[in-house]
Amino acid sequence: MSKIKEQGMKYNLYSWSAQKKINPMVVSKAEGVYFWDEDGKKYYDMSSQLVNSNLGHGHKKLIQAIKDQAEKMAFMGPGYSVDVRSEAAQKIVELSGLEGAKVFFTNAGAEANENAIKMAKAYTGKWKIFSAYRSYHGATFGASMLTGEPRRFIAEPGVPGFIKYDGPYAYRAPKACNFKSEEDVTAFYLELLENQFLYEGPDQIAGIFFETVVGSNGILIPPKGYYEGVRALCDKYNIVMICDEVMAGFYRTGTAFAFHQFNVKPDLVTFAKGATCGYVPLGGVIVSEKIAKIFDEKKMYSGLTYSAHPMGCATTIATLDAYKEENIADNVAQQGKVLAEILDDFEKKHACVGQVRHIGLFSCVELVKSKETREPIVPFNNDAEGLMPKIVGMLKVEGFSTYSHENMILVAPPLNITETELRDAMKIMDKVLDSVDNMIK
Template identity: 45%
Template sequence: MTPHVVEPDPQAGAAVKAADRAHVFHSWSAQGLIDPLAVAGAEGSYFWDYDGNRYLDFSSGLVYTNIGYQHPRVVAAIQEQAAKLATFAPAFAVDVRSEAARLIAERTPGDLDKIFFTNGGAEAVENAVRMARLHTGRTKVLSAYRSYHGATSTAINLTGDPRRWASDSGTAGVVRFWAPFLYRSPFYATTEAEECARALQHLEDTIAFEGPATIAAIILETVPGTAGIMTPPPGYLTGVREICDRYGIVFILDEVMAGFGRTGKWFASEHFDVVPDLMTFAKGVNSGYVPLGGVAINAEIAATFDKRPFPGGLTYSGHPLACAAAVATIQVMADEKVVENAAHIGENVLGPGLRELAERHPSVGEVRGMGVFWALDLVKNRETREPLVPYNAAGEANAPMAAFGAALKKNGLWPFINMNRTHAVPACNVTEAEAKEGLAALDAALSVADTHTV
């Protein structure tokens, strides 16, 4: 793709910024302390501002532009659908909605062949949990610390990071447990095998003390995303599957971020040979071009609602424009071998490149990931593994990560930074040259992080 020629227009940018500050209320922010970048355009793996600065997007938006920005086939599909049938109520059978569901079901594991459409990932989690509770007649749901499942009522209470705290209403019906994470093991494990065994035992103990007959579901991100891209050790997810089967608990995998090629497979569950009962998805299903999410449902749970109405729905469930974008995105991913590219980039470019950076930069404690889904755990001290900034740091306490992020932007890379981690999560169709460009920018910025190590 020929790089877009960026024509500076600071006056237009100032007008966009002024209107934003006057009227737009931003998520997760203290409104008076933010300074949003005014974006003039985007194409492929890049976007640019009105001052002529061009950025390689190593955040994929919010880890959702899996085929990059402005893919012409998806843009054309949305335009064509708008001309044909721009919207229609969800109770009707609409060709593009049916085709999107078919294409998704064709790729989900096992018998997850029924698709309930939502507008995004949080609503997918809300409805998956509702299905599990109604199917089992139980109330409690187990979720992990170091997780994120969305910002709506149930989803935020299931979330295991600090974004939950302000909206925590006693987390009625939610019980949290520790999932495996060897680098910062809560189980004092020293090997993956120990971490797996102890994490499964901890889950078994939690279930025993909560009462197996009270638990409707266990929800896990297949590979946790925002919380740090902690790939589960071999055997863990199959162990959770076995525990769920033994106690009649619904197993929900959240693939909102990890799904649709991000890990080098259509769904991350394929890496671990596990099939959940319910799977949530969003983001990469249509590269975020029009909001869309959903729940993939197995035959047993779907049958619960054959004669019993499912008490849930959304005005825009399976919106034709969103479904048209999904159909086109999935076709593009298949035709252009986007999933295979993500696997190749992870195995041959990003993985080796990030590990090489870790050898040279004392601020890198650990490199984790697969496909185009990677995290660098930044530390003050490699021996003690003390994070570069404290957990949930803000203000002056977060200054080292803020300086690191500023250095990345100065070098033309837009990062995804959370707490003491920077994530390398470019588009799934990122080229080798673009990935190497990102590695070079990370290399330069890590020298700034290195100055804060001891």
């Protein structure tokens, strides 16, 4: 074992792992869509790390912005007006298209969601918060309560008032649904949601969270009309609509924010990851005018030592400029089309691929034992044999780095990937899926 790994295993606690069961790769270099291990082996970063390295590694403009800001003023408390603090907020509001909105900056995504919860409560004076079962909203205590999937369990019984709903997922809807059209799917899930609102008491419900496009839990893209219907329900019952765009924001789906793909304006939008592409941490909440206004007179009970950290804000400005200068939206449109064709082909040709879902450069491959029964390749929250880590390991051996969740493999490369890089990387996945086809025979 190399010295770096030995030291790491002795002193670090690695996320979401039984420490004796992991073997963290020692990374020695990262550039563009690639990184290298200590033996010089090269990997395609096909998950953009944790879907945050949207502009890949070693981006000169971002590095320069960090250097310049560190020289000029590395830190100033959040109560002061600082040029980069003001400019970053303006740029984010303008990018969101939410006129009159303001930004409350945090360190990262979970904290953004924590503060969105408090704002929804402050705005409505109500207390219950809805979020989807198939969701991940972060690992702080409140964000863990929002999270619907099993990473929530450690925080339970937790805080009262966090209610879970079933978001649209036609592929795994109850068999009896037998949907005939996308409109049927929308109508079903909206009816389910309204019933749940009624039984939880609309006068108790402060807010409802959505990952605008569900990320880690399987790239679930809402059916046509779903968000319009949700918006109408939120207006009807005075419930704050909160889009968590921590993963889906900043061009991941093709548009600046994922909610731009749908005909809705959320009341709160949380963001992080792609705001700085991971070069330094930064997150925040875009607070719509109607909610921001209540804090004109009423005290906002939110604050962090590092809120709107100048290093983060300077990096955000450089990142947003780079997205524009490098025509990232166009590249996502072009490469997203290439990726979609490749994935659709995988769904047809590979016995182990139940369904692929994609929007922009945000996609996943859902693995099954049988296309007919749709039985997942591993049982829910019980991959005792470690089959999914094994498949991810097979990809890694071939130089394709990504991660899996339940029976799904995520494909979300940096947004500046070229067509050649994308096609080459996906050839690796094709080959590994051939082996998985054989494993389920």
